[in-house]
Amino acid sequence: MPIFDRHRYKVALNNLEVAFGNQLSPRERRKIARKSFQHFARTMVDLLWSPRLTQENFSRYIELQNFEETARGTGLERSGMIACYHYGNFEWLSLACGFLDLNATIISQEFKNSLLDPIFKKLREQSGHELIPRERGLIRLYKVLRRKGRTALLVDLTVPPIQGAVAIDCFGLKTSVTSAHAWLHERTGA
Secondary structure, rough: OOOOOOHHHHHHHHHHHHHHHOOOOHHHHHHHHHHHHHHHHHHHHHHHHHHOOOOHHHHOOOOOOHHHHHOOOOOOOOOOEEOOOOOOHHHHOOOOOEEEEEOOOEEEEOOOHHHHHHOOOOOOHHHOEEEEEEOOOHHHHHHHHHHOOOOEOOOEEEEEEEOOOEEEEEOOEEEEEHHHHHHHHHHHHO
């Protein structure tokens, strides 16, 4: 795996060392990092394959657990916000929500290579979501929630402190993450 992205592979190994210290051997850390990269690659392959998914067939490929409770708490009379992490196959989770008529306006991080943006936007919007860029995204999400719409955002991305981030302890280190979901909840009740 380090052949493809040596920098991020080294970051992953360092993160595992910080998180687990001497509990894991260097070999175990390499194995976990490799599996993590493999899982991410699988998620991207699944997303590229996903145009074959439809509202009629998606449940043959995507298994949701305990989703009824989430779906029950939404409706036309109530706004909703999903704040989640890059965990599991988050791309297919998003598509499944759309196929279940839980469409949302979603903030999407732009790629360093801007030629990828329209490709991934189309893939991620195919089940009915609307993707919006980060710039002025918080205001747009606020307006959606005020109109009783649904929003979603990933809350585990590192955000520069000058962009309204909050500092948290993460495995003994400080990192800054978004507080957008808390601000939106406070202002809209979603």
